[in-house]
Amino acid sequence: MDLDATPFRYFLTVAEERSFTRAAQLLHVSQPALSAQIREFERRLGFALFQRTSRRVELTAEGRLFLGNARRMVAEASWANQAAREIRDNELRIGAPFYTLHIPERRRMMDTLVSSHADIRLRIFDKTHERHYLDLSRRELDLALLVEPADVTAAADNAVTEADWPGGMERQSLAERRLCLQIPREHPLAQQDTVPAAALDGLRIVLPNRSLGAPLSVAIGRAVREAGALTIRPPEGHPIAVERYGRLSRNIAVSLGWFDIHHDDDGDDVIVRPIDGLDLRTSLTLVRFHGEQRPAAAMVWQSARQLIAGAPAALDFSRRRQRFSQEDA
Template identity: 30%
Template sequence: MNINVEIELRHLRYFVAVAEELHFGRAAQRLHLAQPPLSQQIRKLEQILDCSLFNRTSRSVRLTVAGEAFLERARRTLLNVSRDLEETRSIGRGEVGSLHIGFVGSAMLTILPAIFREYRAAYPGVQLHLHESFTAKVIEGMQSGTLDAGLLRDSDPTEGLDAATIYSEPFVIVLPSRHPRAGQKSISPTHLRDEPFIYYPRSAGSRAFEKPLSLCEEHGFRPHIVQEAQNWLTILRLIGAGLGVSIAPACVRRIAAPDVVCLPVRSNSGATGITSSIEIATFTGESRPIVRGFAQIVSAIAGKRIVTN
C-alpha cells in the first residue's frame, strides 16, 4: 500500500496517545473519542504499516520493537508539522521573512529611529534590511523591485506608489555663527538674496529640491547655489566654515555644531506655513502582510508623536 496516501496525521496522534498512555480507554478519553473507533484506527494503521505496533493482552498494552521505533518518528513528524504550520501562520501574519526599506538620511533625525526600534520589538523574526539614499533613489528602488517600502521627504507623486505623510516640520535658515544676523531670533529669506547657498543636488528629488527654495521665491529671488553636498552633516560643516548659507528642515538642529545657527524662517506676513514632510511610500494596493505590518507600526508611531519643533 502507499503509505504517503493512506496515513493521516490523526493516525499519528491516535498512536502517540495510546503509546503514551498504554491504555486504550485512557487514550480515548484524552482524545475525546469512544474506545472502539480508536481501536479501529490503530488496527488500520498497523495494516498500512504491515506490522504490529502493540502487544495487547487482557491486562496490558505494550509497544512492540517496531512500535517503539515508530513512536519516535511519529512524535518527530507531528512536531515538524506543528512547526511548519506555525511558520506558515507567521509568514501569513508578516512575522518572518525579509523586508527591504529605503529611507532618506534626514529622517533619522525625526521619528525614524523609534519606528525601527518598535518594528524590531514587534517582529523579531523579520530580517530587516535598511537602505539609505535620496528620495528619488528610494523611489527608483521601489520601482525596480529591490525595495518593499520607502520613507521619503517631500516626494514627487509617482504612479503605482501611495505616499502618506507621517511627520511634518518647519524649515530653518542655517547661517555661520559669525554671520551678522546669527544673533537674531528669526530671519526673513529676503536677507539671503545675495548669499551663496550650500545645498543638496536636484537628483535627490525635484519636489524636495524646490520646496525650500520656494521660500526665497516668495520674496522675489532664487538663490545662487555655489556648492552641492550629499548629506546635511556635510552641508552644515561647509556652512560653519563660512562657505555659504542654506535652508534646511528643522531636524538638522540635532546635528548642528556651535559654528552654525539654525533660525526660524520669518515671512513678510509673519511665520511661514511651508513645511517639510516625511512620508511612507508603499505600492498601490499593497497586500503583503510583512509590508502592512511595517506600515501599521509607522502609523502607530506617527500617531503617538508629540510635535515639539
C-alpha cells in the first residue's frame, strides 16, 4: 500500500508545473522515471491525464476533472501518515484551555506527565470548549480537561446549540467545587459563614460570560437571577477576570473556586462564601470521545485521579503498555 499516494503527487506536480522537466527536479526523480510513472498511472485510470507536445504539457479534460480527487487523495494520505506517526510515537494530545493553568490539579497532572513519563510525547492545546469537543469527535484530540457543570443532565438542557454539549462524549469527574460568592471584606455579607439565597434579592453581582461554555453560563445566570440578583457585566467576562474585576470595583462577584491566581493587591480584602440554598457545582472533568482509545490516552484516563494528586509512582506505563498489547493480541 502506498501511504504517500505517490502517483497522485506526481500527477499534481506535473499539472502545477506544466513541465515534466521541472516536476522531475522538484520531485528529485529522473524525467524518464517520472514519465513512466505517469504513463502507468494513466493506464490504470483508463484515460490520459496530459496532452504532450514538444513545447508544453496541458491537462486533458479528464485530467482537469480528476484534479480535485487527486488533491483529496494526497491530503488524506498525509492525514493517514500523521495518524500513524502519532500512534507509533505514543503521542498524547490533550485539550486544556489557558484558564486551567491556574488550577492546581491540572498543573500536577501535566507536570507529572512531563517530568515522570518521558516515553509519552505530550501535546497540549488551548482552544474554546466548543472547539475541544469538535476536535475530540474528529479524533484530533485524545482527551480534554475542562471545567464543566457537575450536573450533566442540566448541562445538556442548558446547551444553546449542539456544539455546546455534543453527544458521544465520555466524562470522568476528577473534582468538584461549589459555586460561591467573592465578597469585599467591608460588605456586611462578609461577616456570615454562608450567604442565604434570600440575601441575593436585589444584590448586584458580577457574572462570567460563556468562555467556559454556554451550559455553565446559562446555569449560573439563571440561578442568581431567580434569586432576585441584579447582574453586572464586566469588561472581561472570563471567570478569572470576573474575580479580579470584583476586587477592583468592590462588587460581589461569582467565584467558581478553582483558580489560585495571585492578585497584585492585598489578598485579604475579599472573602469567599458559599450560598446557602443554591447548590450549583462545577466539575474538573476529563472528557474523551467514545470508542477505541490510543494506549497513552487509555492509560491517562485510567490513572487520572493519581495524576491530579501528583503521584507518578501509581503509573507503570511500560507494564500497562505490555498489558494492552496482550489484550489486543
